[in-house]
Structures are given as structure tokens and as C-alpha cells.
Amino acid sequence: MKRGREPINRGTDQTKARILAAAAKLFDAQGFDGTTVRQIAKEADVNLALISYHFQGKRGLLEVLIASYYETFFRLLAAQKAANRGTEPLDELIALVRLYVFFQRDHAAVTRLIQRELSVESMLAREVMTVYIHRWKHSFASIIEDGITRGVFAPLSVDQVLLAMTSLLVYPYLNPQSVREVYYLEPGSDEFCEWLVASVEQLLRSLLKPSPTTSRR
Amino acid sequence: MKRGREPINRGTDQTKARILAAAAKLFDAQGFDGTTVRQIAKEADVNLALISYHFQGKRGLLEVLIASYYETFFRLLAAQKAANRGTEPLDELIALVRLYVFFQRDHAAVTRLIQRELSVESMLAREVMTVYIHRWKHSFASIIEDGITRGVFAPLSVDQVLLAMTSLLVYPYLNPQSVREVYYLEPGSDEFCEWLVASVEQLLRSLLKPSPTTSRR
DNA sequence: GTCTATATGGGGATAGAC
DNA sequence: GTCTATCCCCATATAGAC
Structure with missing residues (x-):
């Protein structure tokens, strides 16, 4: 035996x-x-x-997870950008926001993993991450810059707008536990995703609107 | 020798x-x-x-850090609330937001530690945290609920407003590295804090304004 | 490609001297 | 209250059989 x-x-x-x-x-x-x-x-x-x-060990596992995550996202992003040809900047931006929200929802585990480990200074895969993060930022930034050039957005600080947008987008998926237990919302639901897109849209409209008395501090 | x-x-x-x-x-x-x-x-x-x-070991250390952090904050909060007697709800809310922003800035290390570990399901001090988080939420929620009752705020979902507010408030201090390296902003500076307060104020005004055609989805 | 067995190191914690 | 020395466990990683 x-x-x-x-x-x-x-x-x-x-x-x-x-x-x-x-x-x-x-x-x-x-x-x-x-x-x-x-x-x-x-x-x-x-x-x-x-x-x-x-x-090649635990670290290699982390790196593969991160790389696959972003490669998948950027593939979807390229497809979306192609479909957006000729759209108004704001609509293009919203389309990307929606894409990213649902992407986070559909890859909740790796999303949270990345966003959490990113806040650790001694993170193993920091160099890898930095590249992806900048690419991520640029895909949104380029649209806003384009809109400013074309005069449809106010000439605001792009970085400030992006930081606020990113905060809204990321936090709920970084801390879904709190969202559920404290705010009684379900980040995995379609309704939540749509609400989040709408909130970001409202924020972006409020920040980017070109004309009025927006005395920016 | x-x-x-x-x-x-x-x-x-x-x-x-x-x-x-x-x-x-x-x-x-x-x-x-x-x-x-x-x-x-x-x-x-x-x-x-x-x-x-x-x-009593590493875990006890974590618990003391968390407890001291919140006890300190709630002491400041009580003082602020006392000073706010008779203020308009929105102003009261903004005062709390400002207090919290600068508190995060002045206790950056523990802030980031807490917010990060909070996203770990198997966190050691979860029960401790949950109590504090709910207290934290309530100190903001009560003002909004009060404002709604008195008709100065729109009857929105308080939880949604608070989640959006919290996202804006917390994310930059959870991930100051990214704020610095990607958005080229300095979360430790007074200017940044003031900008953050102003952004949150703008968001709150935009979400809480009572009258208009705010067709909430 | 998969498995067992093991090498090697580092972790948290504490007993007991001072 | 502080320090040294040590216990004991569990971590990652790999050698070598199948």
C-alpha cells in the first residue's frame, strides 16, 4: 500500500x-x-x-498578476479609444471612466491588491507599477489636455482634476469592506457602478466647465 | 573588560x-x-x-497606535463641535472636513497605516477599527441628516454623499507616494490641504444643494 | 511536470539574570 | 525596567526521485 x-x-x-x-x-x-x-x-x-x-517564487507571482491586470486593461482601453473616434472630449472621458469602473469591479481582487500594495513604500514590484500607473494616468490626461486645447474645458490643473477623479474611482474598490459595512452599498452591483460613473461625471462637469465665475483659488 | x-x-x-x-x-x-x-x-x-x-507584542502595538489615533481625533472633534454651536450645517460640515484633512496630514503615518490595513480582511484589529469607523462616519452623517431635516440640504442618500466625500478625503493620504510621483502634488503642504478642503466643499455643495433640477438617477 | 523531503533562515516571544 | 540568550515555529526555496 x-x-x-x-x-x-x-x-x-x-x-x-x-x-x-x-x-x-x-x-x-x-x-x-x-x-x-x-x-x-x-x-x-x-x-x-x-x-x-x-x-520563480512568491514575488514572481505578484509580478505576473500585476502585469496581466494592466495588460488586459490597456487592451480594452485601446479598443474603447478606437470606438471613441470623433467623440466629444467629455463623452470620451466618461466612456473611459465607465470602462475602468467595470474593469475594477470585474477584477476586484487584483485591483484591491495593487492599490493596497502600492501604498507600501518597500513594495516589491514598485518599478513595474510606476510604469503602468503613469500610462494609466496619461490615457485620461491626454483627453483632458485635448479638451483644454480645444477650449471645451476650463484651463484647470489637470493633475488636480485627475487626483480627485482617481480618488472617487479607486477608493470604493480599495476598501469594499467599508463600503459594504459602513455605507451599506454593494460595489459589485451594476447599480453601484453606474452610480459611481454618474458621480464622477458630475464631478468632472463641475470641475471642467469652461465659462463661469469659477474663481480657481 | x-x-x-x-x-x-x-x-x-x-x-x-x-x-x-x-x-x-x-x-x-x-x-x-x-x-x-x-x-x-x-x-x-x-x-x-x-x-x-x-x-504585549506586535499586535498590541498596532492596537495602541490605532486607539490613540482615534482618541486624539475625537477629542479634537468634540472641541470643534462645541465651537460650531449654531453654525449653518454646511459650514459645520466644512469645518469638520478641514479638521480631518489637517489631522490626517499631521498624523500621516498612522493614517496611512490604518487605511491600508483596513483593506485587509484578516486584519488583526478589525473589531476595534469597526467601532471607530462608525463613530467617525456618524460625526459627519449627523450634520447632513440634520441639514436634510431642516430643509437646507436635498434629501439625498447620506451614505452615497459620505462615500464620495470619504474617497476624496482619504485617498491622497492613503497613497501620498502616487500623489507626489504621479500628480506632482505635495499632500503635506498647507496649500494641498486647503485645495482638498475646497474640492470637498465644491463636491458637497454640488451634491447637497436643495432646489434645482437635480434628477438623482 | 509533479512530488517528497529537507536545507536554511528568520519570525515572535519569553525565561531568568541583573 | 532592561538585557541576554534561547526556544520553537514557520517561512521560502530547492535537490533530487519519479
Whole structure:
């Protein structure tokens, strides 16, 4: 009678996918440092050693999660931008906001993971992140700058507008627990996403409107 | 010739204060799980064993930091509320917003620590936190509810308004690194604080104004 | 590609001397 | 109240069999 189980061969892709899913789930719930590779292996129902074999360790796992997340987003973004050809800047901006809100909703675990770890100075994948974040910012900034050039937006500080917009967009997905338990809203629902898009739209209109007595401090 | 150093007796308060300061700094920069008690002891220039002696271990340290933070804030808040007697709801609200913004600025390390760890489901001090967060929310909510009752605010969803407000208030202090490196703003400066207060005020005015065609979705 | 077994280090905590 | 020395556990990672 044998002691150990038979080796399970699911094929590279299956195994890698299971590990990634487990890692996303656990990093999200417990934080990167709070998660052990043993937990990941168990959650994925995969042998411990396979994590190092496929991803060069825990850190590699994090980097793959982050890179895949942004690559996927930028692919969707490119498609959206193409579809937006010739639209008014504000509508184009709102379309991007909506895309990003639903993207966050659909990738809630990695979203929260990234946004949380980003606030850790000693983060492992900081260099990787910085590049993506700047690209992310630029995809929104370019539209606003374009609108200012064309005179349809007020000549405000683009950075200030973007920071306010980002705060509204990101916070609920960084802290969905609080949103649920304190504000009794469900960040995973379609209604919430639509509300968030509408709120951001209202903020952007209020900040970007070109004409009036907007005495900017 | 002796090997070890002489015991340094700084007195309980001095030692505890040094440990707390070091812990705040390191938890902030590296996260709770990313920080070791050995690092804290070294940063505080204090013997390792004193951390467990004074705070019953790493977890106790976190709890003391959180509790002190909120106790301090609520003390300031009570003073502010007393000073606000008879003010208009909106002005009262703005006064609280200003108080909180500068409080975050002046306690940046613990602010970031709390907001980050709050997004970890398996957080050690979750029960402690939940109580404080609800108290925090209520101090803002009560003013808005009061304003709605008295007809000076539109009868909006208080939770939605508060979530939007909180997003704007908190995000920059959760992620000051990004604010600096991506948006080129300095969250520690007075100008930034004032800008943030003004932005929140604009948002609140835009959301709470009672009369017009505000077709809320 | 998968598994067992193990190497190696670092973690939090404390006993007991001073 | 402080310090040294140490316990004991659990972390990541890999060597080598299958």
C-alpha cells in the first residue's frame, strides 16, 4: 500500500491558472506579506514546489498578476479609444471612466491588491507599477489636455482634476469592506457602478466647465 | 573588560514613546506584516524584549497606535463641535472636513497605516477599527441628516454623499507616494490641504444643494 | 511536470539574570 | 525596567526521485 498520492498532471496552463487564481484571492484577502506560499498551494490544490517552478517564487507571482491586470486593461482601453473616434472630449472621458469602473469591479481582487500594495513604500514590484500607473494616468490626461486645447474645458490643473477623479474611482474598490459595512452599498452591483460613473461625471462637469465665475483659488 | 552595554533606563514613558514612534514609522512604510519587531527595536534603539514587555507584542502595538489615533481625533472633534454651536450645517460640515484633512496630514503615518490595513480582511484589529469607523462616519452623517431635516440640504442618500466625500478625503493620504510621483502634488503642504478642503466643499455643495433640477438617477 | 523531503533562515516571544 | 540568550515555529526555496 502506497503512502503518497499519484502525481496529478493537469498541464502547465491549468496549473498556472489555478495558482494565479489562488494567489489573487489570498493576496487580496490577507495582503502579500500576510500570505504564505503554503496557503496558495493548498488553496490551488497544487504542490508547493510548483509555485517556484512556474513563477520563480512568491514575488514572481505578484509580478505576473500585476502585469496581466494592466495588460488586459490597456487592451480594452485601446479598443474603447478606437470606438471613441470623433467623440466629444467629455463623452470620451466618461466612456473611459465607465470602462475602468467595470474593469475594477470585474477584477476586484487584483485591483484591491495593487492599490493596497502600492501604498507600501518597500513594495516589491514598485518599478513595474510606476510604469503602468503613469500610462494609466496619461490615457485620461491626454483627453483632458485635448479638451483644454480645444477650449471645451476650463484651463484647470489637470493633475488636480485627475487626483480627485482617481480618488472617487479607486477608493470604493480599495476598501469594499467599508463600503459594504459602513455605507451599506454593494460595489459589485451594476447599480453601484453606474452610480459611481454618474458621480464622477458630475464631478468632472463641475470641475471642467469652461465659462463661469469659477474663481480657481 | 565587559562585553554587553550598560542597561539604559529611560523610564517607562520615554521608552514606550520611542517604540510607538518607531512602530508607526515602520508599519507605515512597510506594512504591518512586512515589519518585524526586531526592526522596530532597532529603529527605536530599544531592546527587543521591551516591546513585548510594554505592549504585549506586535499586535498590541498596532492596537495602541490605532486607539490613540482615534482618541486624539475625537477629542479634537468634540472641541470643534462645541465651537460650531449654531453654525449653518454646511459650514459645520466644512469645518469638520478641514479638521480631518489637517489631522490626517499631521498624523500621516498612522493614517496611512490604518487605511491600508483596513483593506485587509484578516486584519488583526478589525473589531476595534469597526467601532471607530462608525463613530467617525456618524460625526459627519449627523450634520447632513440634520441639514436634510431642516430643509437646507436635498434629501439625498447620506451614505452615497459620505462615500464620495470619504474617497476624496482619504485617498491622497492613503497613497501620498502616487500623489507626489504621479500628480506632482505635495499632500503635506498647507496649500494641498486647503485645495482638498475646497474640492470637498465644491463636491458637497454640488451634491447637497436643495432646489434645482437635480434628477438623482 | 509533479512530488517528497529537507536545507536554511528568520519570525515572535519569553525565561531568568541583573 | 532592561538585557541576554534561547526556544520553537514557520517561512521560502530547492535537490533530487519519479
